[in-house]
Amino acid sequence: MEAAIIPLHPVEENRFLxxxxxxxxxxxxxxxxxxxxxxxxxxxxxxxxxxxxxxxxHPGSTFLVKVMGDSMIGxxxxxxxxxxxxxxxxxxxxxxxxxxxxxGYTIKRLQVKKDAxxxxxxxxxxxxxxxxxxxxxxxxxxxxGIHRKF
Numbered sequence: 001m002e003a004a005i006i007p008l009h010p011v012e013e014n015r016f017l018x019x020x021x022x023x024x025x026x027x028x029x030x031x032x033x034x035x036x037x038x039x040x041x042x043x044x045x046x047x048x049x050x051x052x053x054x055x056x057x058h059p060g061s062t063f064l065v066k067v068m069g070d071s072m073i074g075x076x077x078x079x080x081x082x083x084x085x086x087x088x089x090x091x092x093x094x095x096x097x098x099x100x101x102x103x104g105y106t107i108k109r110l111q112v113k114k115d116a117x118x119x120x121x122x123x124x125x126x127x128x129x130x131x132x133x134x135x136x137x138x139x140x141x142x143x144x145g146i147h148r149k150f
Contacts, residue, residue, distance in 0.1 A: 043091055047065040055145050058088040064124055064147070065105070066100060072096070074122030081148045085141040101129055110139065 039098060052059035067081040075096060077083065087099045099119055108119035108129065111145040116132035131137040 006092075052055045055084045055147075056086050058086050061088040063141075064146070065107075067107060067146075071121035071123050071126045072109075075109065077122070077146055077149065081146045083143045084145040084147065086144045087141040089142040089144070091139045091142050096143040098140045098143060099131075099137050100140050101131070105140065107143060111144065 052062070056062035063085055064082045065085055067077055067079055067083055070079060077096070083098065089095075091097045091110050094112055095110050096107060097119075098107055099110075099112045101119065106129075108121065109118050110120055111118040111128070116130050117137075119129040119131065119137070121128070130139070
């Protein structure tokens with residue numbers, strides 16, 4: 001089981017993220033599971049699922065980043081979660097993105113307006129971050145999913 005390691009940012013060569021293990025498959029039951037009232041299981045057979053393919057349509061440009069802080073709890077992104085980030089997708093208004101702002105990385109919801117782009121938290125304790133020039137911030141990737149351990 002081998003994991004690919006990529007640099008988080010070219011300037012920060014000593015910080016790394018681990019990509020989802022490549023070529024690793026887990027069994028997937030062919031039936032769905034009710035999260036409400038239980039239903040009788042019709043089929044217990046399983047087929048393998050590649051977590052790279054499931055998490056992203058672009059596994060080669062997808063990586064994980066550990067979430068710190070509570071600014072996105074309204075979007076159900078909690079401290080300790082692993083955000084699945086895809087660098088190939090074009091970020092549009094309304095998407096949750098990984099951005100590089102003021103020398104650090106942050107996960108926020110992108111909101112594009114006529115005057116500027118805004119990085120919006122999903123916690124009322126945090127104000128929007130206005131990005132009105134390329135030097136003000138950089139969208140690093142689109143958050144396509146979250147992995148959470150119970």
